[in-house]
Amino acid sequence: MTTTSPPQTGELSLPARPGWPDSSGHFGAFGGRFVPEALIAALDELTEAYEAMRVDPAFLAEFARLQRDYTGRPSPVTEVPKFAEHCGGASVLLKREDLNHTGSHKINNVLGQALLTRRIGKQRVIAETGAGQHGVATATAAALMGLSCTVYMGEEDTRRQALNVARMRLLGAEVIPVTTGSRTLKDAINEAFRDWVTNVETTNYVFGTVAGPHPFPAMVRDFQRVIGDEARVQVLEREGRLPDAVLACVGGGSNAIGIFTAFVPDEGVRLVGLEAGGDGVDTDRHAATITGGSPGVLHGARSYLLQDENGQTIESHSISAGLDYPGVGPEHSYLHDIGRAEYRAVTDSEAMEAFALLCRTEGIIPAIESAHALAGAMKLGQELGPDTLLLVNLSGRGDKDVETASRWFGLGDREEVDPGPGLDTDQQPTEGAVSNDEAVAGPEAGEQA
Amino acid sequence: MSGLAERISAAKEEGRAALIAYLPVGYPDVDASIAAMVAIVEAGADAIEIGVPYSDPGIDGPVIQEAVDVAVRAGVGMPDVLRAVRAVADAGAVPVVMSYWNPIERYGVDRFAADLAAAGGAGAITPDLIPDEAAGWIAASDREGLDRVFLVAPSSTDARLRSTADASRGFVYVASTMGVTGARDEVSDAAQTLVARTREARPDIALCVGLGVSNGAQAAELAAFADGVIVGSAYVRVMLEGRGADGVRALTEDLAAGVRRAGVSA
Incomplete structure (x- = not known):
């Protein structure tokens, strides 16, 4: 294997966007904002602050510095x-x-959103997490920037992902197990939105992926591109x-x-x-x-x-x-x-x-x-x-x-480990390996990618 | 005049605010939920907000979610909702559907509007649909002569209060607090402020207040400045506690007395 010498990041502008979304967040027939009116003011505030921030040289310099010195960019x-x-x-x-x-791309986005949180003067961030990756990244950025952090996570995942829950708590975040609905990532998102609509004056929602209402899909794309x-x-x-x-x-x-x-x-x-x-x-x-x-x-x-x-x-x-x-x-x-x-x-x-x-x-x-x-x-x-x-x-x-x-x-109890190429991956996995009706989120950490 | 506006105006002529009660279809089952709605009508509610069960009710608190989860798991859908609409209309109250947007979009917005009108429904309340995204629903509801109720919130700007009220017909749903549905000990002062701000933006549409109202005393408080009072979680709690038609009848009597106590604001 060979590794290239990567280019330097830190050019002080974000590259031009593709021709989408439009100014109200529509990608053709998709996107937009399907949220309660109560959140519109916060989404507008976020959009306005973000549009100002993304062309602000001071922000761009800070973002580039964090990517280089904290995340370790560019990645090879x-x-x-x-x-x-x-x-x-x-x-x-x-x-x-x-x-x-x-340990993943999630940090690219949370650093941008944490800087934005500071810019709009909010002291608290919330996040959803499927089983840990975005939650850990958000808790990390919150610790770095002195923000208080609450992470919503399906109850089943908090039990199976004790390690990631511990990581988040070590980083100073509060982890709230979600017991509503199917107790999965989608319900963690529902709970995070409920928290946001209730505490929107003090709280910013650091969304983990290119979904959600405008401006999240475009903003997260800009941070991940x-x-x-x-x-x-x-x-x-x-x-x-x-x-x-x-x-x-x-x-x-x-x-x-x-x-x-x-x-x-x-x-x-x-x-x-x-x-x-x-x-x-x-x-x-x-x-x-x-x-x-x-x-x-x-x-x-x-x-x-x-x-x-x-x-x-x-x-x-x-x-x-x-x-x-x-x-x-x-x-x-x-x-x-x-x-x-x-x-x-x-x-x-x-x-x-x-x-x-x-x-x-x-x-x-x-x-x-x-x-x-x-x-x-x-x-x-x-x-x-x-x-x-x-x-x-x-x-x-x-x-x-x-x-x-x-x-x-099936490696758990074996001394001889042989998961090499050609091993029989069609074998029935042992219990707990794949999600079943009760364990929809699976026992592994991760996040909506 | 729209079905809802007419009823709210009639209440006003009686010197009181209108009482609007919410129940989701399908808890504990479809028949029992419809029977409870009819009992509420008989006990004096003016309109029933007929809830379409949805798997991801983002603006609802735990009480409503617990009930709709049961209905979702049982596969309750739009045909059941339309049956409830007919039953409420037959019982003499104004049926208005309350639905998150996806069940309507999935059913087909034009088909929904046509079927709702045919069933005798007055219109729909859409808590996660803002007018900005509602072109299809606005066209369909215009075509069928249906009311469309959008929400305003304490965080709404004056410009949005006006544009939202302009897009609404029947009434504007004034969400009294920032937060999710659920009974509260005190109904926020924010409600009165928001009603006043919305009225200034658009003086000629009825304003009904919801989120947090659970008893006759609170209803009386709101009736002093609102055209209608919307009660949801308190009804659902009665159903969750298994008190059924008798329970919702008793709650309605308390609330109906409440909306009559305060008189109507000028």
């Missing part, structure tokens, strides 16, 4: 030739968001060409939007989002929102979602808690509808096979979320054949997933 691009042998001969480059402080802005330069520098395809996992979709955005104008570059296929999109146990869902309104925006004939949200299922979300950011719905990006489903088994493969071939333990993108690269590489160049966003590291993976591969 790593070639993975032994993994690529399983990708039909394609060359595979990984964008290493797993090497960021706190550094991934693709860096990667595009890095790939050009080392390969002298653009990649044939850029791949990323999609839950809510922030890491995918983050790496896609710089490449959207490059028409020859395929943008491929990998959704969590769970047991399969033809079953009722998956989280493939675009592949298997339909347009509707959830959590403040119109987008694709998993819903029944009455418009009730259907609970999603995935081995990856970070992808286990029945909605998706509106910009993904738009990119899908205009044909600029394509979305495919990867099953739990396929993702875990790719997970094991990267561990064994390259010495990198990926987040299970990111393993969905790796599985997508294995398939796409086979389709496109040799001489193609694939860029995969490795959105997070897999330390948090070790327990889930151990159960999946």
